[in-house]
Amino acid sequence: MNMHIEEKALGIKSWSPEDRPREKLILKGRSSLSDAELIAILLGSGTTTLSAVDLAKKILLSADNSLHRLAHLTIKDLVKIKGIGEAKAITIIAALELGRRRKNLDADEKPKITSSKDAFDVLKSELLDIPHEEFWIVLVNRANIVLKKQRISIGGVAGTVADPKIIFKLALDELASGIILAHNHPSGNLSASVADHSLTKKLKEGAKLLDIQILDHLIIANQRYYSFADEGVL
Template sequence: MILKDLPASERPREKLLREGASSLSNVELIALLLGSGSRGESVLILAQRVLHLFPGGLREFRKISSTKLMQVAGIGPAKCAVLLAAVEFSSRLEREEIPTPEMIRSPQSVYTYLRPKIAHLAKEVFVVLCLNTAGALIHEEIISMGTINQSIVHPREVFVSAVHHQAASILVAHNHPSGTLEPSRDDLAVTRRICEAGELLGIPLTDHLIITQSDCLSFREKGLL
């Protein structure tokens, strides 16, 4: 069954045009993206089954893979591509709305800036923020993607960017896709090595943040730096 086979009052597209996008339920939004159901099943039922993939809410949608989506009967490459494109479009809109902070004044200001960029990612990413003498952000760079450990995040890679941009200090951050704020043994070891290298180079590490969807942990505030 396709959307045009539904009564006009039940069609998500007509409802959106009549009442606005905010009037649609999550199921209706997904149904509108899917466009059609599968054999013997309406698109609204298919959308409901897709939504069941995310018991924790739509926030989990950002971590979905094509493999998992296409495990849903009725979701093939075309429907999967539309859903993933919609997720990426939403993420890009959110990132464009983030103003670059003039000053890095607190862990919360860093969290507000970086959360929309990295908190939703399925893999760990390690970000370096280069600051000038006034604490203003002059450059940011992702130097690693994957599990954060000493073999992947080397102080040399961290400070190449800092030296090139003549940073007075740096702040580093990485996400925890698991949602836990507890620093791992590797997190602590990497932080210690970066801190020691920064002291030698005269480019101090001001903080290291662990970022999740719901909160952040500051190594400095926890006395770990």
Template sequence: MNTATAVKAATAGTVKLTIRQWATEDRPSVKLQMYGVKSLSDAELLAILIGSGTSKNTAVDIAQNLLDKFDQNLNNLGKARFDEINDVEGVGTSTACKVLTAVELGKRRQNAMAALKPDMGTATRIYNYMLPKMMDLETEHFYILLMNNNYRLIKAECISMGGLTEVSVDVRIIMREAVLNNATIMAICHNHPSGSLHPSKYDDMLTQSVKKACEVMRIHFADHVIVTDGCYYSYAEQGRV
């Protein structure tokens, strides 16, 4: 009996099929081994983390409920707190810890790849590098990206953290870090937790202040990139630096 037939039979009665009662080729762990990890849906991947179901729901059912809570969006799930995940029926403390661990490992892998002195020569590359660091922040964080003559990253450092809509930045600190790290090219970057791509008046003023300071120190000011989830604003691309 294949899984579809078994599900119909179970639905007609009162028996709830466990994953072990599914056709072998339909079980998430078997599919992974036979066809590779990319063959699995988001729910099936989560089901492997969850491990076992309950008397009411299979691990896949629980995974689907978890995804439903976060609008079927893994990015939303990645921002979730422990208590929000643990609140889903069938998700216990151990499972919530596993899900958060998997999310964090994904972020750390991105950071590890980015640690190879990447090329920061375009706004897109700056955005791709900074997004893992900024995507889940609830307040504004301001970073400087210090580079050599080939736009290879020397150092990315957060020099200020602020509120929901603004962060205070001291240009003197920015220039000191640039000089100490022998940077010849610099970009600045901060996030907008609100999701707005529109620079504020303070953003404009800060951009001009940093640009003028770089001119005095003979450091090329490459860009000011504003990061949101899924988008960015680049002063360079807009012809404003």
């Protein structure tokens, strides 16, 4: 009997309409909902002892209440949480991926890069939330307007390889005047390795022969980045 009362108290249907996530979104707008309430809408239902909102709070707690960390979790990670099956896990991952892709949509006017922060903003949607290293380039014209961004290679957890021939071919094909190099460190370490410095120097010397500038090399780790240009080591 007591358990029946507890379950009823936890059920979203027993809440005031303006406190239920779906109804709250309709009545007050999407910005009024907490992260847990938005995730609860994705879940659709909770368990026999947890409402969808409480289950969503449990999911967030497993990611230290960080949407950024939640985006790193895999289906295998999510299904370890009691009450989360494969279908719910897939729904959460799909929603977070849509959010990541939305960030990646270019505005009608192509962005202009005037600082390392601008370059980071252009690249972060590609290099955040992935468990392996990738090497990307951004090609710009003489006015530093972005012409194209392109992934060059995919590596493992510890490193990736960037082929200068591929990089310079892309730059010549786009008639680029400048190149911004970038790769991520899944470990979160922002330090540039000896190999990072060596590759940057090699590409800078090769670019001079083609009248192309290497404008920067970013190392991206989580929400932070290291800029060779800002540090004066380019």
